[in-house]
Amino acid sequence: MTELPNATDRKMGLVIDLDTCVGCHACVISCKGWNTENYGAPLSDQDPYGSDPSGTFLNRVHSFEVQPKPCGSEQAPAAQLIHFPKSCLHCEDAPCVTVCPTGASYKRVEDGIVLVNESDCIGCGLCAWSCPYGARELDLAAGVMKKCTLCVDRIYNDNLPEEDRIPSCVRTCPAGARHFGDLGDPDSDVSKLVAEREGMDLMPEMGTKPVNKYLPPRPKDQMEDQIDILAPLLAPVAEEAGGFLGWLDKALDKLPGNSTEGAN
Amino acid sequence: MHPAPSVILFTTLSGLGFGLLFFLGLGMPDVTGMVSFVFFAIAYALAVGGLLASTFHLGHPERAMKAFSQWKTSWLSREGCCAVGALLVMGLYAIGTVFLDTQWTLFGVIGAVLSLATVFTTSMIYAQLKTIPRWNMPLTPAMFISFSLAGGALLAGQETMATALLIIAGMVQLGYWSYGDKAFAESGTTMGTATGLGDRGAVRAFEPPHTGSNYLLREFVHVVGRKHSQKLRMIGFGLGFALPILLLLVPFEGLMLKHTMAAIAVLSHLAGIACSRWLFFAEAEHVVGLYYGKR
DSSP, X not given: OOOOOSOOSOOEXXXXXXXXXXXXXHHHHHHHHHXXXXXXXXXXXXXXXXXXXXXXXXXXXXXXXXXXOOOTTSOOOOOEEEEEEEOOOOOTTOHXXXXXXXXXXXXXXXXXXXEEOTTTOOOOOHHHHHOTTOOOEXXXXXXXXXXXXXTHHHHTOTTSOGGGOSOHHHHHOTTOOEXXXXXXXXXXXXXXXXXXXXXXXXXXXXXXXXXXXXXXXXOOOSOOSOOOTTHHHHSOSOSSOOHHHHHHHHHHHHSSSOOOXXXX | OXXXXXXXXXXXXXXXXXXXXXXXXXXXXXXXXHHHHHHHHHHHHHHHHHHHHHHTTOSOGGGGGGGGSOTTTOHHHHHHHHHHHHHHHHHHHHHHHHHSSOOOHHHHHHHHHHHHHHXXXXXXXXXXXXXSTTTSSTHHHHXXXXXXXXXXXHHTTOHHHHHHHHHHHHHHHHHHHHHHHHHHHHHOOOHHHHHTXXXXXXXXXXXXXXXXXXXXXXXXXXXXXXXXXXHHHHHHHIIIIIHHHHXXXXXXXXXXXXXXXXXXXXXXXXXXXXXXHHHXXXXXXXXXXXXXXXX
């Protein structure tokens, strides 16, 4: 039934660190790779090599620019570029579940994951209409609704090494910007992270109570003295050429004709 | 929102069909035999035709039967149940009036209530969506029901009632446009709340996640038709309400002329409602567009 459970035993979800995400889209690719060949219908592409390519993705990375307001009489701080991964937030009060006419969409009692039973989905699209986050996409080839499964076929999969039993996007993220865990347990690592960094909900006014949290980017209004920590290591070692090359340099300088200035 | 022809056709035709069934169920017009058959044929053609059209946008229409199961939570499921119930009960009533020259009033009244309930459940599919502020208001069901009743009365030949109901429906339409235009701003959802970055400064969409289009943009971000929305509102209002009311109020001599004018009024109303329904979708803005810096 598409009635939401009153409570779930656990609230498995993601914590996404907007301070750390570098916008590399590795999570997008690894998500598509894992999910196109595992749970449910493949994530199809339309016209992939043509002039108007499009396809189904369960995770997409947007980029936003935030221009902070000036503080008093001071000049406004520099604008900040924020990469913004977005996938299903596995809401506690998921509107996509209750609108489903067939019972294909459901929220699991044991871990709170929102899933679609693809053999019951009629592809009416109403769940995607009801989702404020754009987390659901109708696959044009399969005619059924696709969404993030929190890699339900990885996280409980005994055939995988233990370190791989986390969602594909989390496993792949090279910046460590994605974290996976039980957000219903206040002592879990992810809950502590959210408490420490003041994790936030997206569109709280929609009343969806998302499980996934976003960690706000730290302010970046101070220029540090030494930005490039590798710079000292990369400084030229020999300023003046000596030995045979030094003699050759001087000899060539004496020949008539122009040498490029500054070259040695 | 993408104005899908199948859904516009469905809501326009079936709204009119169920409106006519409502009046037929209440014995308006009080007809039996062949005349009753013609009325019911028109009502069923509109209602069933509309329902069939609505299955065209499904990814898996062959599984449509499953959609009757979730009436506890889903307005779409409730709509399906009400529609089938209305068509079955009104079918029994129709058998009575067409073939047996009797009016089973109980079936008629139940069928009329179910017909109106169908239109209401259809409207709630849209009105329940917080994600589309323009639809998420009580004026949405008011609009669907007033349109259905006005169109039904017009088709049922109830001139006085049709005039009054058309005036009411026209006023609801104006109110819907007026309040709808402010709905998105009043919902409080902005790019700031969508990204959670609003209290840090002005948020601007810098780069979309992909170079091409996708399902979300095709389905939810439809900006092409909005350019002409003011002109289309005038056309829709003129055809849907002003002209039919005028044709109903002007006294025509002769039965033939009267029937011709009534037919013109019905066709004009149908075209006007289709135009209004197109705008209903094309002008509706889904909050997901904010993530793309679009509306």
